[in-house]
Amino acid sequence: MSSPSSYPKPLRRSFNSWQINSAREMHQLTVKSRLPHRLQPQVPNSQQAPEGAIHTVETPHSTTTEIQVPAKGHNGKCNNPQCVHCGAVIIPSPAASFPFNDTPSISINDWQIYTSRNPILSASEIEEFESILQVPVPEMIFGNNKVEVMNTTNGFHLIFNPLDALKTVSVDPKDMLKVSYANEWYKSRERKHRDDEDVVLEVFKPYDWTYTTHYKGTELVVPDPGFIRNDNYAIPQEKLTKKDPILFFDEMTLFEDELGDNGISTLSIKIRVMRNCMLILQRLFVRVDDVMLRIRDTRLYVDFEDGLVIREFKRQEQDYGELLKSNYLHHDPRKMLRDIQWCASKLPVIDIQREYLQL
């Protein structure tokens, strides 16, 4: 038997700190409510405040910007107060619920921003989704999650949600991808089941099982003349790189599917709101092992000061083998292909489309 000194020492680290951090936070949200009450961390001004109370914290230089948490139009209880020190909305909520349900919001002048984070759908909710979509939903479907932006003066209302995202998934069998071993598999099936009436060989109700969505958010209300296509309207980098304090940050998965262990398809969304502007990044990442990788980014930039909204849609794609080749020196080359950030930096860009809306 080995002595304690021969325990294997970790040589490298497998998970990045942010992955551990976010996993820890999500995990705490789901389990904390089961601990006895006294063990929960005491957070001032969160639970004690009367319902519907609005915490407004003056942040430095707030002469013209009016910030409210929760947002002016927030319905029901909000468990995400504003930090009394830095003014940022506390996400995830310091008060745990089970099953977890986080509905933070913020309003900045006449803009209101809402997000919602919940567990995956129950069996009955999945049935409801499938009856609408007519295709099987992804393995992990966070159907009650959403990111919502609205402007009360100009009547602008845009929402990102998984149901609408899945509605844009193709059901045209012409652009169906197949897993790496599909042809070989199909041929052997054909021979075997030639006279077997139990097996249906055609793909029944075909749909794009990689869930490649072309979703750019649902436009509930957009004032005339709507978004205008102009590829020259780049999102202003200088405002976003300024490192103004982030007042509201949230990120969530809308759906994820492991493609029957042939890769991954995941649609996730991030939002950050600063005093004078905000950015949403919705990212679809598809990896079909030994076939290809694909990223679809939708960015929505809102400038609160001059009422400019820019939406950018970027497509990246490459053959799996090509990308693997570029990484052949790594001892575990497939590890990098699980890292979405790394892939986003390596995959060649097919095209970028931009459109803007001046409110």
Added chain:
Amino acid sequence: MLDLDQCLEKLYQGQLLSEPVIEQLCFKLKELLIKDSNIVHISSPITLVGDIHGQFYDLLEIFKIGGYPPDTNYLFLGDYVDRGYHSVETISLLIVLKLKYPSRVTLIRGNHESRQITTNYGFYTECATKYGQESKVWKLFTDLFDFLVLAAVVDDTLFCVHGGLSPNVQTIDSILVIDRFREIPHDGPMADLVWSDPDIELLNFRISSRGAGYQFGVNVVNRFLQLNGFERIYRAHQLCNEGYQVFWKGKVNTVWSAPNYCYRCGNKASILEIFDRLSSDPKGFRFNVFDASPDSEKEFIQLENGDGEFSYGEDGGEGWPAVPENRLMKKAPYVEYFM
């Protein structure tokens, strides 16, 4: 000398075993498993456990809820590794339990007990991380996976498998003739048993829209049950928010045992307790549903070092390093200046 009790003690504390010990354990277990037929026959009372996926502290929670072996008999339905952060600890513990209580613990093979899948979904990376790139731990484990059995039959009436049915398997005799001592192929009955899924809308078999693999419907289930004299099919393989799912009035059932899957799904998990035949319970079984264990917070006990990344803490011999409370509870809102 291999001391199973000492291994168990270490593993229950969440410590890793050394590579030579793992080598011996895998060798011993292969010796044991090679004598098993592709289908093992076992009797109730027994507790069925579905996918665990490296969520080690949730596995310990399962033993707390369902009883520790050998006081409770366990049938594990596969998918022990990948995705969670503690696949090595999970599979090590199951191996030692199987060696120590061979008639009380049964392990079936899941689709993740395979070389190809574990390189894509994290187990390979975890082995290289915890034992070093030069170690052969991953090879030892995956070679052992080739020996795991494919299915189990409880009380001659309950058919238990990881995925589901196959068009190549009318009666269980066709499972018995499979040469299982190999990597899971893409094709054929062995692949179907670990991959296929039931579909409530279907009557027969259908090829999945991905272009490989099957989904199966109620007619093939009825015929399979009738031909083989079975009452029910129990399987795992598919995530469900409630922790279990019942198809066709209980003819097919999914057991899912990884709560808060991937540490973010917020789902429940369950184990299926099948009582013995003399039990007074009218149904004879119970899905015991549970949530993520508060203990599973240990999944994340890693110390932050200077450069802002995490590393495994120095082990003080007590299993888990003493972590300053403020580090664990640190809840500063996490923000990112993404572009």
